[in-house]
Amino acid sequence: MHVHVELPEELDVESYRLRNARGEIPDHTPYGLHHIGDDGDVVTFRRPARGALAYVSRKVRNRLDGYEAVTAVTGAPQRRGADAILCMDERTGVPALFTSPRRPVVTGIGWLERPDMLPPAERRATTRALRRCAGMFSQSPGVVPILREHWGVDPERVHGVTLGIDPEFYPEQPWDGRDPGGVTVTSVGDDRNRDHPTLIAAVEQVRAGGIPAWLELATTIPVTLAPDAGVVHARRMNAAMRGLYQRSTVVAIALRSNPVGAGLTVALEGLASGRPVVATDNPGMDHYVDHGRTGLLVPPDDPAAMAAAIGELLADPERAAAMGAEGRKDVESRFTSAHMARELATIVRNAL
Structure with a gap:
């Protein structure tokens, strides 16, 4: 299985690895997602936008309440060869769902609550995106019933995932x-x-x-x-x-x-x-x-x-x-x- 991870734009995996090697931050990759490959699966990460494209992407993201539409479009060629796309929250997941019709997308849900708490246009777009989703997850057990009961998605595609951290970076203190x-x-x-x-x-x-x-x-x-x-x-x-x-x-x-x-x-x-x-x-x-x-x-x-x-x-x-x-x-x-x-x-x- 080849999983392509689309991280938030501000996360550059290569820079992250260097900072981890210097002892500044936990895990070798954001969220420790390299561990997906522990059993032999292939894991790749989206490369961040650079230069003028990064500037445009940041401006658009700020206007869309954090949703990363530009890199979802421009990063599409990086998905070639992947069996599935994984996003850690809806700000990358929803744009990926609209721009990747041929590959299953699994996305985390970090901030969504009930649909009636969103502006109408965002609520409609999010509802359409989530209905296309191959799977979604939350690390908070409190979000799982909200997704199953209020967003019109197949309850079988909604999962609870246990949050994890790097216990070597945070050792037991005397x-x-x-x-x-x-x-x-x-x-x-x-x-x-x-x-x-x-x-x-x-x-x-x-x-x-x-x-x-x-x-x-x-x-x-x-x-x-x-x-x-x-x-x-x-x-x-x-x-x-x-x-x-x-x-x-x-x-x-x-x-x-x-x-x-x-x-x-x-x-x-x-x-x-x-x-x-x-x-x-x-x-x-x-x-x-x-x-x-x-x-x-x-x-x-x-x-x-x-x-x-x-x-x-x-x-x-x-x-x-x-x-x-x-x-x-x-x-x-x-x-x-x-x-x-x-x-x-x-x-x-x-x-x-």
């Missing part, structure tokens, strides 16, 4: 590497579903209760954090996240209520690092964070509940360490990029 000056709560995230104000309010409540919590928050979203309560890293951290996880006692992820799987990657990074995770209990989060065993799940928009969960673990470091160890075991046995790639390969093979 507990004696934590910040000796206090107990650190780590969080990271830039997407629209992050609820950093709830997290900051929770940490402030923990501190008011007498626990000297210190928040390290990596985000480019503007937030207000008191200087004596923590630090905001307003940049992409990449490999430096491993230092944050090492210093931490708890990884905390506050999210707005949504079904699309926001925060799952950070949750897995925390678990891989051997740290318990406190997270908003959105649909699908419990597939990754086992409440009471590898972390604690709390309701959305509830600083008091998040403060109680964080404080509970900060006050009992032995329990936190035990949860972190269980989380690391889960990542190694279920949540690696190699596991995810095998699931994707099965979906593509069944779509042929």
Whole structure:
């Protein structure tokens, strides 16, 4: 089987490999998709546009809410010889479905919710595209029933896929590497579903209760954090996240209520690092964070509940360490990029 992967335009596989070799980013290819070839299948990746074409493509993409129409057309010759096309989200998948009538397309769904939440023209185009789709998948269990019940597609073509990460890039961190000056709560995230104000309010409540919590928050979203309560890293951290996880006692992820799987990657990074995770209990989060065993799940928009969960673990470091160890075991046995790639390969093979 020859699978041709169409990645987002900003991802250049060759540059990605170089950065991985320098220890800057996880996996040898984006999402670890080279693992699709672990059993002998052929995997190729779309080459990004260059020069003037890249400029035009970026302008068009910005006007189409991220959908990558230009490279779907100009990249069509690169599909020759492929048995199927794989896209990781609908912004590449929908254009591929319109420009590849002769090859099955399997696409991930990263952001779609109900059709009535889209403008009419986008809703019609997306509906037409998805009905052509040989298979679609989501890493969030909360999205799968939405696709099956609201988009008019064959339910048999909709699959749940378990998200995976690179456990070698995110090793289990020793507990004696934590910040000796206090107990650190780590969080990271830039997407629209992050609820950093709830997290900051929770940490402030923990501190008011007498626990000297210190928040390290990596985000480019503007937030207000008191200087004596923590630090905001307003940049992409990449490999430096491993230092944050090492210093931490708890990884905390506050999210707005949504079904699309926001925060799952950070949750897995925390678990891989051997740290318990406190997270908003959105649909699908419990597939990754086992409440009471590898972390604690709390309701959305509830600083008091998040403060109680964080404080509970900060006050009992032995329990936190035990949860972190269980989380690391889960990542190694279920949540690696190699596991995810095998699931994707099965979906593509069944779509042929």
